[in-house]
Every structure is written in C-alpha cells, then in structure tokens.
Amino acid sequence: MPLKMGVATVTMNRPPVNSLNTEHLETLHRTFIRLENEKCRGMILTSSSPTVFSAGLDIREMYKPELEKARKFWRTLQDMWLKLYSSPYPTVAAINGHAPAGGCLLSLSCEYRVIVPKVRMGLNETQLGIVAPQWFQDCMRNAIGEREAEKALIAGRMFSSEEALKVGLVDEIAQNKEECIQKAEAFLASQANLPMLARKTVKLGFRHQTLSRLLTGREADTKIFIDYIFQPKVQKGLEMYLQSLSKKAA
Ligand SMILES: CCCCC/C=C\CCC/C=C/CC(=O)SCCNC(=O)CCNC(=O)[C@H](O)C(C)(C)COP(=O)(O)OP(=O)(O)OC[C@H]1O[C@@H](n2cnc3c(N)ncnc32)[C@H](O)[C@@H]1OP(=O)(O)O
Numbered sequence: 001m002p003l004k005m006g007v008a009t010v011t012m013n014r015p016p017v018n019s020l021n022t023e024h025l026e027t028l029h030r031t032f033i034r035l036e037n038e039k040c041r042g043m044i045l046t047s048s049s050p051t052v053f054s055a056g057l058d059i060r061e062m063y064k065p066e067l068e069k070a071r072k073f074w075r076t077l078q079d080m081w082l083k084l085y086s087s088p089y090p091t092v093a094a095i096n097g098h099a100p101a102g103g104c105l106l107s108l109s110c111e112y113r114v115i116v117p118k119v120r121m122g123l124n125e126t127q128l129g130i131v132a133p134q135w136f137q138d139c140m141r142n143a144i145g146e147r148e149a150e151k152a153l154i155a156g157r158m159f160s161s162e163e164a165l166k167v168g169l170v171d172e173i174a175q176n177k178e179e180c181i182q183k184a185e186a187f188l189a190s191q192a193n194l195p196m197l198a199r200k201t202v203k204l205g206f207r208h209q210t211l212s213r214l215l216t217g218r219e220a221d222t223k224i225f226i227d228y229i230f231q232p233k234v235q236k237g238l239e240m241y242l243q244s245l246s247k248k249a250a
Pocket of ligand 1: 016017019051052054055056057058059060098100101102103124125128130131132133224225228229242245246
C-alpha cells in the first residue's frame, strides 16, 4: 500500500479473481483502519488482476459453510464496508476489470468511480438466485437513483462500461488501467484543498442514513443472511453456480 503525497493505492491481490473471503475482507478492513489512523489524504482502490476488479463475495464461503464461520464471514463483510463507506478521507475506485456483486459494492462504497472499457459491473445477485442485502441496494440507489436502481436490482443487471457511465454508476471511463489511476489521482487532487473536516462532515451527512440502517440492525442483518443461505434451495443454486463457473474454466 504505497502512500504518495498522503494518497494510498490499495491494490487487491487475491488471485485469480479477488473474491472476498473472510481473510481478504479482514485484510481490507485492517487496511482502511490503518489509513484512517495515518490520516491518509485519499485512497485509490484497484486490483492487480488485468481483467477482474473483484468477483464479489467468495461463493465458497456461503456454500455448505459451518454456522460460526458463516457468521464471522458476514460480520467481517459488515465491518469492512462500514469502515470504507464512512471513511473520512476521499476514496476512488479504479475499476480495472469486472466488478460483479460484492465487487460492485466495493466500488459503490467509494466516492468516485473510474472504469476501463469492455468490462461489466453491477449487482447481479438476483440472477444467481440470491438477494442483494438492503445495504448493497442502498449503495446502488445512492449512486443512480431510485428508479434505475430498482430496475437494475430486480433484473440483477450487469452494466457494460459505457452503460455504467450513462446511468451514472461510474463517473468516467479511462482507456486503460494507467489512465484509470491518473483520473483517480486527478479526482483526489481536486479534493486536496478542501477543508478536511467540512468535507468529511458533508460526506457523512449524505451517508449517515445508509450507515445507521446497518449499524442499528447488524445482528438482524446477520440473521437474515444466515437464514437465507442455509435454505436448501439456495444451497442448491450456489452449488450449480459454482459448477457452472468451474465448467467454464475447464
Ligand atoms: C430477503 C433478504 C435476503 C438477503 C440475503 C442475504 C444474503 C445473500 C448473499 C448475497 C450477497 C452476494 C454478493 C456476492 O458478491 S455473490 C458473488 C457474485 N459473484 C459473481 O457472480 C461473479 C462470478 N464470477 C464471474 O462472473 C467470473 O469469474 C469473472 C469475475 C467475470 C471473471 O471471469 P474469468 O476471468 O473468466 O474467471 P473464471 O470465471 O474462470 O474464474 C476463475 C476461478 O475463480 C472462481 N470464481 C469466480 N468467481 C468466484 C466467486 N465469486 N467466488 C468463488 N470463486 C469464484 C471460478 O470458479 C474459477 O475457479 P476454478 O479455477 O477453481 O474453476
């Protein structure tokens, strides 16, 4: 995590697709805490993969899990998200590859998004027979508005880079990762002279409702997750999805 002029670039590096298991989520969470403690001036979130930003939650964490491990997984996801979404420093996602589901959530939790061409992003959960939790949905709604979010979430729509720009899911398209980082840096530079306290206060004001909805209902949210994924038909769906992903690789 190099810090250049107080700006950190956090590069996810969990091959092959940066899927978010408990360990990876813990690493991200610790990183965001450290950045806050070190009074970082801005953060760029990106990926070491040339084709994938993040494939979202690691489906193997939800497929036939032990109860306590599944609970820990979900709480760690909540912790990571609460830290990122409420970060006092400016955040940009340099989306240099596909960003389905939890990968899209990571980018939506940043303040500004730059994407490369020919990749897809969105909350596709419905297509997998699972449901994007309320706080995932809130992040989408906050980015693109009620009507577009409702349509996208019901359909589990994956947006192309161009479609994402058109609907406001991302702020800019860059030609490649290098340009993506340059544009991310330019956004952070544009924020650098703003009084930090005022900036942070306005950001948290906008995000307060979404954050408190989870903060006040964390246990209930965990229970909903557990009850949902332990349903036999959901497990069957996850099994088939994992098989389809593996078949694709074969
Ligand atoms: C009433 C209220 C109910 C509330 C319910 C509450 C909770 C339910 C939980 C809901 C939340 C879900 C959020 C999620 O994030 S679910 C994950 C969704 N992710 C995806 O759908 C992405 C799946 N992956 C892909 O589409 C592609 O892998 C790709 C990201 C486009 C990259 O494609 P490619 O480069 O071609 O790579 P491969 O497809 O060949 O994959 C390589 C390798 O990685 C494995 N893999 C891919 N994605 C995942 C994943 N998300 N988790 C685990 N493993 C993954 C894939 O199986 C390959 O493995 P092998 O090489 O071993 O075959």
